[in-house]
Every structure is written in structure tokens, then in C-alpha cells.
Amino acid sequence: MEQVVTLKLKLYEPTQAKREMYQLMADRCTDFANRYLSLDKKERPRTSGEAKKYSEPLPSAVLNQAIRDIKAKPKAKRFKHLWPAFSNQNFRVEREVTRDGGAVWKASFPTLEKRVGVPIVVQPYQEKYLEMLLSGRAKQGSARLVRRGKDWYVHLSLTVPVEEKRGGKVMGVDLGMIDLLVASVSGQTLFFSGDELVYVRRHYAQLRKKLQKAGAYRALKRLGDKEHRWVTDVNHKVSRMLVDFAIIHGVTKIRLEDLTGARWAHPQRREQRKDHGRSLQYWPYYQLRQFIEYKAVLAGIRVELVNPDLTTLTCSRCGEVIRTRPKGRWFRCPRCRRVKHVDVNAADNIAQAVSGLAA
Template structure:
């Protein structure tokens, strides 16, 4: 069930191969992307009116999930594999706590996947407990709230990035371009999986400590996250300079929204130079991994100190 077409006018020739509801949805998708000159492949989409998720009880007392949608000949119900975390939201859909949006069937390799959008109402948590999150190159992420901290070291991640970089170099030298594409896809999946795990652990940590708001550094345009900077070009992805911090931020934002936790972005300008206890500002970044305040003599891990400053928004909220 794929469509190759240039414009919505060409879709008419598929009218004998696709159900009318799928064809109409395809035409809307094509018209919505006015700048696209050609669609190499357009996966079938369904509205909430003609796509349903159903749950049936099996003979052994277990549950069997099915997706029901129309085809040209008849409506069919197909068994689907549902992960435990997905089952929670599907149960909300069946009970009326979630509203179904559009659905799309997508094939990857030999497997078919359902992309189903849901709208869920979440109550925002009440209170004033704020957690600060510092992002960096040595420790990828450090969170701090009321003296409790969560660390994600970047050491192992940087090692893996260097490993992939060395493989790319060897494959480029050998001219193995197909292997290069497969390697790039593998590295992308690994990075995305790591960001999902980190963001999930962060939100679980926030929930466990009663956090109502998370403050993150706004790293837009930062030297070590901007791929256009000349200083980065020598790195070739061998460290965390090229880590997708924006993707990590987006994962944190949507997982926090599902938990009813607010997310704010703050300016990172003075977070590593300011003492989170007395507010003294140093002239230069401290050497090593510890911040020692010249005024109050307080000693704290440099990233924890920065995370506490992020929570206080010492440089103000991002515009």
C-alpha cells in the first residue's frame, strides 16, 4: 500500500487500488506539502473515523491487541505487538481518557508499524519545587534538586562515538558506501535510544522527588553545539561535541508534559562561574571538576553547582 505520485491529480489512477478513505487522506497529505515536487513513497493514512484499536481476550486469559482498518475488499483486523509502556496509553484510549487522532501504516524492512497519534489531558503538578539540569561534555547531563543529584557520564558515550568515527574513516577509505549508510543508521538508532533512556530516567527522578518544574540550559548557538563553528570541524564526531542535545531536550519536554511537569529554558551565561550558595561570580571557569567559591569557601561539584544555578535561573530565562 504505497503511492508514487507527483501531484494530487495523479492520485486518481489509484482509485481502483485503494479504499476511498485512504485515497482522500493521501490527497490531503499531498496538498498540505505544497513545496514537494515528488513523493517517492506515501504510506497509507487513516482518520480516527476509520481506524480503530481493539482489545480481545484470548483463551488463556491474556489480551490480544488488534488494529482494524478498511481495505479495498473489506475491513480487516490485524493482531499487533504492543509494548508495556504503549499498553498504558491504549487502555486510556479504550476508556475514553485519550482522544485518537490520525494513524499511519509504515513498513521498515519486513515489519509493519502503526504510527498512532493520541491527545491526552494531563493535570499540571502544583507546587514550587524546581530541578535544574546542566548539560556538558564530560558529564552529559547533571540534574540537581534540593541536594539530590543525578549524573549521566559522557565518558562511555564519547568512546562509542570515537569507535563509530574510526569505522567511518576505514569504510570511506575502502569505498564501502553501502556499509557507510548502514553504519550511519545504526549510530543514529543508538544515539536516539540513549537520549530516550536518559530523558526517561530524568523524568522518573523528577517525579520521585516531587519536582513541579524543570529548568534546562538553552544551548542554542553555544560553541560546542553549533556544527558551523570551525573549532568543531576538526572533531569529526569523535566526542560529545556533536551529541544531539536538541533531540534530548525535546525528549525531556514531551516526557515532562506527560507527567504534568513544566519545562523552562534559561540562559547559561554565568551558570558555571557563579557560586550557587552566595552568588559570587568568578572571572574565569574553575579548573578541574570542583567549584570553590572565593567568598564563602563553599566547595561543590562544578556541574552540580551549574545545575543549581540553572534551577535559580541566575542569568534569567531564555527569551
């Protein structure tokens, strides 16, 4: 089994001249992308040689990769940013051993002037993937030069082998609008309450309303970017804690509800604009699911999607199906008289796939 991972490697203190050069490359790459889209499809360049007449000077490697990136987004009408990218033939990562036995990591890629080698900041968890790349156990994909604030990063794509675990336990995960997530495996549960998240979202909604009335559109955009980063960070942390919980309890399979088409689960629904932060109704659950899948696969844990039809209406102990969703936070079975937290009951049903696996 294989999984694609993206390493975000920070360039170590580039000079002002290099920062300006990277920005110029990024601007030229974006300008070329938008010129490309303005051309008739028959006139669009297919090679870097043909592309040069529509672009300010850029390395051929960057132009070729830009054409591939543009074609990969056939519905794009305009690019706000198309960051310079390099194929696996034009980008290299190297490790140099220092005199004291340590290691310095460097990345090399073509620029406007020449091919440069620059030091990069490598976090401990990233080293194992780079070691796999150098030893030939991981396959290198494209690398992209990206600016975040005042810092420059290389986003390096790698395909790494993953050994899938066999046997073991199955964990069910229920996603909800009161508790963000409830996981259950063999009587052990993990809760992520949504109370604090709702409070923060309501705070953002109130600030957004004030800025809209004041016509402070730049501040409004900055607020939106800040909220997006906060939400993404929460989803990363929750998914990490969930997968760690699964590893600790010997889980080899995680089952999630298939919420495809659910009005409240889709990250790009128009109704999101009408939500004022009163609940988790428009939390980006799809992104959360992607993060869970991504981290689980790297841990050798399989993720399966389950039909959600009867998960909240079925007793996870005896299989009795009730007609309406339980009121409050407890599921009371009319047959076996068992009382259980409604989301834990749903998570156990998801683990059992009581409504079958999603197609």
C-alpha cells in the same frame, strides 16, 4: 494540560500476502507523493477523486491523508518514503475479551483489497493509553503503517490529558560536553558521564573513515543508520532515567538551559561532519531535550528553559560572579570559599534561573 503521544504497535505475524500488500501500498503512496511534488502547484489535486489519475489504485482514505501529509511538509522536494496513513475516521483499535478473561487487541484499516482487522502486539505501558482511547478520555489522531526491517507497525497518535503537578521542587539540568547531563535538586544529584559515549562515537568514526576509503557506500549507510539508532536509544534511556529521578524526588518543574543557536547543541550543523568522535560536542542535545520534555509532561512535570549566560560563572550559594569559566571540574568561589562540582553548580544555578527564563 494535554500531550500528544505516539504508540508504536507491532502487527502480530502478518501473512506473506499481507506483507506484500502493505509494501505495495507504501510504494504507491511514495510514488504518488513524488508525482504530486512534480506538478505545478495549480495542478496539484486537492481530493482523492482528483488524485486518482496521478496514483496507482489506493484507498481514498489513504490518498486524502497523503495529500494532508505532503502539505504538512511544504519544503519537501522528494520523499524517500511516505508511509500509508489513515485519519481517525478510517482507523480503529478494538479490544476483544478471550474466554480465559484475557484481551486481544486488534486494529482495522482500509487496504487495497478491503478493510482488514489485524491483531497487534500491545506492551503493558501502551495499554493504559489504549484504554483511555476506548473510554473517550484520549483523542485519536492519524495512524501510519510503517515497516521496520521485516516487521510492520502502526504508529498511532493520541492526545491524552495530563494533570500538571503543583508546588514541589525545582530541578536544574546542565548539559555538557564532558558529562552528558548533570541534574541537581535539593542536594541530590544525578550524573550521566560521557566517557563511554565518546568511546563508542570514536569507534563509529574510525569505522566510517575506513569504509569511506574503501568506497563501501552501502555499508557506510548501514553504519550511519546503526549509529543513529544507538544515539536515539541512549537519549531515550537518559531522558527516562532523568524523569524517573525527578518523580522520586518530588520535582514538579524541570529547568534546562536554552541552547537555541549554540553551535555545539544543534543537531544539524555542518560542522558535525568535521567532528571525529573526540567529544560530545555534536551530540544531538536538541533531541535529548525533546525527549525530556515529552516524558516530563506525561508525568505532570513542567519544563522551562533558562538563559545560560551566567550559569557556569556564578556561585550557586552566594551569587558571586567570576570572570572566566573555572578550570578543571571544580567551582571555587572567591567570596564564600565554597567548592562544588562545576556542573552541579551550573545545574543549581539553572534551577534558580539566575540569568532569567528564556523568552
